Amino acid sequence: MVRTHRTETVVVGAGGAGLMAALYASRGSQTVVLSKLYPTRSHTGTAQGGIGAALGNIEEDHPEWHTFDTVKGSDYLADQDAVERMCYEAPEIVYELEHMGLPFSRTPEGKINQRPFGGHAAEFGKRPVPRACFAADRTGHMILQTLYQQCLKHRVKFYDEFHVLDLVLSPDGRAAGVVAYDIDQGELHLFHAKAVIFATGGFGRIWQITSNAHSLTGDGPAILLQKGLPLEDMEFFQFHPTGIYKMGILITEAVRGEGGVLRNDQGERFMERYAPTMKDLASRDVVSRAIYLEVKAGRGIGGKNYVHLDATHLGREKIEERLPDIADFCRTYLGIDPAEQPIPVQPTAHYAMGGIPTDVEGRVRRNAAGDLVPGLYAAGEVACVSVHGANRLGTNSLLDIVVFGKHAGQDAARFCQQNDWPELPEETWQPSQATIERILNNTGEDNAARIRDEMQAVMMDHVGVFRTAEGIQKALEKIHELQERVRHVTVSDKGKRFNTELLEAIELRNLLELAEVTAQSALNRTESRGAHYREDFQQRDDEHWLKHTFVRKEDGQIRFEYRPVVITKYQPQERKY
Ligand SMILES: Cc1cc2nc3c(=O)[nH]c(=O)nc-3n(C[C@H](O)[C@H](O)[C@H](O)COP(=O)(O)OP(=O)(O)OC[C@H]3O[C@@H](n4cnc5c(N)ncnc54)[C@H](O)[C@@H]3O)c2cc1C
Numbered sequence: 159m160v161r162t163h164r165t166e167t168v169v170v171g172a173g174g175a176g177l178m179a180a181l182y183a184s185r186g187s188q189t190v191v192l193s194k195l196y197p198t199r200s201h202t203g204t205a206q207g208g209i210g211a212a213l214g215n216i217e218e219d220h221p222e223w224h225t226f227d228t229v230k231g232s233d234y235l236a237d238q239d240a241v242e243r244m245c246y247e248a249p250e251i252v253y254e255l256e257h258m259g260l261p262f263s264r265t266p267e268g269k270i271n272q273r274p275f276g277g278h279a280a281e282f283g284k285r286p287v288p289r290a291c292f293a294a295d296r297t298g299h300m301i302l303q304t305l306y307q308q309c310l311k312h313r314v315k316f317y318d319e320f321h322v323l324d325l326v327l328s329p330d331g332r333a334a335g336v337v338a339y340d341i342d343q344g345e346l347h348l349f350h351a352k353a354v355i356f357a358t359g360g361f362g363r364i365w366q367i368t369s370n371a372h373s374l375t376g377d378g379p380a381i382l383l384q385k386g387l388p389l390e391d392m393e394f395f396q397f398h399p400t401g402i403y404k405m406g407i408l409i410t411e412a413v414r415g416e417g418g419v420l421r422n423d424q425g426e427r428f429m430e431r432y433a434p435t436m437k438d439l440a441s442r443d444v445v446s447r448a449i450y451l452e453v454k455a456g457r458g459i460g461g462k463n464y465v466h467l468d469a470t471h472l473g474r475e476k477i478e479e480r481l482p483d484i485a486d487f488c489r490t491y492l493g494i495d496p497a498e499q500p501i502p503v504q505p506t507a508h509y510a511m512g513g514i515p516t517d518v519e520g521r522v523r524r525n526a527a528g529d530l531v532p533g534l535y536a537a538g539e540v541a542c543v544s545v546h547g548a549n550r551l552g553t554n555s556l557l558d559i560v561v562f563g564k565h566a567g568q569d570a571a572r573f574c575q576q577n578d579w580p581e582l583p584e585e586t587w588q589p590s591q592a593t594i595e596r597i598l599n600n601t602g603e604d605n606a607a608r609i610r611d612e613m614q615a616v617m618m619d620h621v622g623v624f625r626t627a628e629g630i631q632k633a634l635e636k637i638h639e640l641q642e643r644v645r646h647v648t649v650s651d652k653g654k655r656f657n658t659e660l661l662e663a664i665e666l667r668n669l670l671e672l673a674e675v676t677a678q679s680a681l682n683r684t685e686s687r688g689a690h691y692r693e694d695f696q697q698r699d700d701e702h703w704l705k706h707t708f709v710r711k712e713d714g715q716i717r718f719e720y721r722p723v724v725i726t727k728y729q730p731q732e733r734k735y
Contacts, residue, residue: 160346160587165190165315166574167567168336168351170322170378172197174298174556175538176357177305178563179520179570180314183355186571189314190349192338194321194373194661197306201359201371202559205298206410206483207275208290209255209560210553211248215269216288221246223280224289226728228554231277231441232511232547233688233698234730235391235706235723240518240543242726244554244561251560252291260304262293263480273415273480277441277551277735286439290553295410295483301556320347321661323590325354325381325534328580333533335582337590341661344654346587346594352577353570355535356382356514356522357563362395363665364673365507365622366614369401369408378540379514380668383675388525388710388719390542391512392672393679393690396550397623399445401506402491403464408508409484409501411552414438416480418469420449421500422457428465433735440735443549443689446505446623459502466500473497505623509550511689512679513542515708515721520566526708526719533573533580537566544706547723548688597663602646606659606666609640609647613666613673621677626693630681637674644670675709678716683707700730 167183169176172193183189193200212219224245229236256262256270263271272288280287293300309316317338324337326348333354338347361376362368379389399420400409414420419438422428432448433440440448453463469477474497477485481496488496514536515523522534538559545558616636620629644667649659685699686692708719 160348162348162350164350164579166351167353167355167570168192168349169355169357170336171357171359171538172316173200173357173359173538173559174202174301174305175559175563176355177302177309178560179355179357179537179567181305181308181312182564182567183570184312184314187353187574190317191309191314192317192320192322192336192349194319194341196318197316198302200302201374202298203302204371205556206295206408207412207415208273208292208297208553209252209301209556210275210278210289210551211252211291211557212245212289213249213252213270213272213291215265216272217280219280219287219289221248223282223287224248224278226282227278228545228551229728230283230733231549231551233549233733234704234728235544235547235687237544237724238726238728239724240545243518244545244557247561248557251564255301255304255560258304258308260293260300262291273412274439275415275552276411276439276445277436278553279436283435286436290412290415292412295412295481298556301560322377322381323593323664325385326582326586327385329583330580331531332580333531334580337587339590341656344657346590348587350579350582352574352579353533353535355520355537355566355570356540357536357538358540360510360539361669361672362507362510364613364617364669364676366618367401367406367504368507369398369406370507375665375669376672377665377668378536380671382514383671383711386710386712387522387531388515388708389512389675390515390706390708391544392676392709393683393707394511394548394688395507395676396442396509396511396689397446397505398442398508399449399505400467400503402487403502403504405491406506407487407491408506409467409487409503413467413469413481413484416476417472418467421466421468422452423459423461424457428452428457436735441549441551444735447691449505450623464502464504467503468500469496470498470500509555510539511542511546511548511550513540516541516543518543518565519569520562521569526721528721533577535566535570537563548690593664594660597647597649597660598652600646600648602648604643604647606647606663609644610666610669613637613640613670617673621680624691624693625680627681630677633677634674634681637670637677641670641674675716679707679709682718704730
């Protein structure tokens with residue numbers, strides 16, 4: 159039995175991007191949100207450090223400086239028209255969130271407080287500038303709660319714990335809806351719609367050490383890949399320098415923004431050697447590589463593969479006021495008090511710069527020439543606009559999700575007003591039904607957890623911070639073996655209700671798809687830029703590679719196309735911090 163619904167806009171995902179999109183779409187179209195998690199459990203809720211906007215509340219600041227820093231941070235791969243839009247709209251959207259009721263931390267005179275963050279500087283790179291607006295170290299939590307309340311107030315309809323399995327395209331190539339699995343009832347639903355917005359977040363779970371929640375399995379991009387649509391710049395995945403050693407749980411950059419420093423085994427503040435101006439607040443790709451180089455040179459703590467993040471000199475009062483959750487994490491997970499002891503950290507897979515290619519209205523591109531899929535949108539971490547290029551600056555993702563979530567929602571509403579419902583192809587849900595039945599009926603020995611562990615280990619070893627052709631090829635061989643094995647994966651739970659084992663098997667198939675295109679794109683790009691560092695091609699090569707990669711699968715084969723980078727003001731320069 160498949161239940162059918164008809165609505166105008168369907169938003170897939172209830173993180174910051176999905177909720178902002180839904181809020182704006184609902185102003186001009188009938189809108190529903192489908193989310194595999196209860197909305198307030200979305201990963202946006204874990205964002206700690208802040209949202210970037212050149213408000214200039216503490217020191218002089220300008221959207222133009224923010225734009226320059228973002229372009230430089232991206233290693234000149236971001237599209238500068240998109241970056242301009244984001245940075246110039248930032249102050250207004252932060253005030254909009256404030257007016258919705260978001261409880262930002264305040265300065266003594268009552269303005270929104272701001273703190274420095276990696277790569278954000280005054281006067282085109284001269285010195286760190288306080289640009290991150292924050293609500294203690296719970297900024298994402300507050301954004302999510304605020305937007306969810308606004309959506310409820312505006313009567314957006316939610317289908318919680320609905321796992322989207324497929325995108326439906328009409329015979330003439332328009333987005334026509336989605337197929338979703340009701341996790342509680344174990345039933346398929348078809349949502350027939352005029353516009354579909356994907357806001358499913360990241361896919362850090364392809365690596366072993368990651369800051370990402372278990373749910374970040376890249377379902378959205380994997381669904382589009384299976385439909386023959388392209389993904390953009392998949393070789394660029396950010397490793398955040400400070401994950402808790404062995405666990406990957408994030409220690410926000412705000413610790414360094416508030417004055418914390420990284421130290422090696424000799425107690426040396428080693429970032430002074432790698433980035434003389436910005437030091438510990440250099441961009442994340444630079445700091446993560448520096449940590450690995452210290453470890454390689456034998457200066458990891460006790461010769462091991464981690465360093466120390468030292469916040470002991472900040473004083474207990476500041477730590478408890480500005481970083482209360484971080485202090486709690488340290489006590490809970492490590493049994494240490496950050497006011498007295500340094501925190502053991504190592505780089506952790508954190509953020510997808512690449513994703514579903516969109517224009518600045520959130521409209522999905524069908525190819526590198528820029529043709530669109532009518533009615534299809536993407537926003538948030540799942541999308542590649544591209545405002546982050548080869549490396550994102552901290553605080554720019556929370557900004558991206560609200561700015562481009564808003565534009566996607568607005569444009570979807572406009573599209574719904576101008577168009578009728580598209581025709582549905584026949585038996586749209588059959589592929590989803592067949593996948594579920596196949597997994598439930600499989601009888602092999604392999605289980606999803608084992609395959610996932612093997613994928614995560616090989617991606618960590620060979621497609622992490624440092625990469626070589628030889629290593630990536632090894633990873634690809636393993637991924638192909640795992641893709642074969644995942645087709646026979648068995649589940650012990652054969653039931654209908656809350657069969658999380660079944661969903662994990664489907665998520666694993668998605669993760670493997672993304673691991674494959676990430677590794678293939680990394681092998682293809684024979685240069686080093688931002689977060690993509692090839693030991694066998696250590697220089698940035700603007701002559702051949704100042705362009706975006708579009709990767710797609712056609713009959714199981716990987717195909718690449720390229721799209722030029724949009725440059726408005728800033729010609730590529732050597733990056734120094
Ligand atoms: C620990 C941590 C700290 C961070 N701190 C900061 C910070 O301080 N500043 C900053 O700018 N950025 C930060 N980031 C990055 C930023 O938080 C994320 O990039 C951003 O919140 C992503 O928002 P989103 O709405 O795109 O996705 P998410 O918030 O991840 O939401 C994804 C949604 O999609 C739904 N979904 C996924 N798959 C399906 C499916 N198949 N069917 C139905 N629903 C589905 C989920 O249920 C969820 O609702 C941080 C990230 C992490 C992991």
